[in-house]
Amino acid sequence: MFLRYAPTTPLVYNQYKILEPRLDKQMICPVADxxxxxxxxxxxxxxxxxxxxxxxxxxxxxxxxxxxxxxxxxxxxxxxxxxxxxxxxxxxxxxxxxxxxxxxxxxx
Incomplete structure (x- = not known):
């Protein structure tokens, strides 16, 4: 799953301790797009x-x-x-x- 990102996007640590955008279903970007x-x-x-x-x-x-x-x-x-x-x-x-x-x- 990919999420739209901007410099102001809130980040959280994932299971691997890597910062990534906080899950927000409105920000999901389908791979086809x-x-x-x-x-x-x-x-x-x-x-x-x-x-x-x-x-x-x-x-x-x-x-x-x-x-x-x-x-x-x-x-x-x-x-x-x-x-x-x-x-x-x-x-x-x-x-x-x-x-x-x-x-x-x-x-x-």
Whole structure:
């Protein structure tokens, strides 16, 4: 679930001790209405695969849009040092079409 955010949006700590917008059903933004989803990652490889924190949240969110020409574009945000030559993958892993680092924009 995604919530609209503004600098004045009240934040609360979630179960992982990360600040996020307080749940307000009037602020829910359906994934289909998003243009871009910036995805965090631990590592990425030269094929656009990303390694996350193991929860599968982004894979489940992106799965319905993987083979469609509509829906949000997922862009990974990373540091150059997070690139590796190859990552192990599972059938549910959704590769990213774009990953941005300080020195390069990767596109597949």
């Amino acid at each position: 998003l243009d871009i989803i910036f995805t965090p990652l631990v590592a990425f490889d030269e094929q656009g695969q990303r390694l996350g924190m193991g929860g599968g949240y982004y894979d489940r969110t992106l799965a319905p849009w993987e083979s469609k020409s509509t829906g949000p574009i997922a862009i990974g945000l990373a540091h150059d040092c997070q690139q590796v030559s190859a990552l192990p993958t599972e059938s549910w892993d959704i590769p990213l079409s774009t990953i941005m680092t300080p020195s390069k924009i990767w596109r597949w």
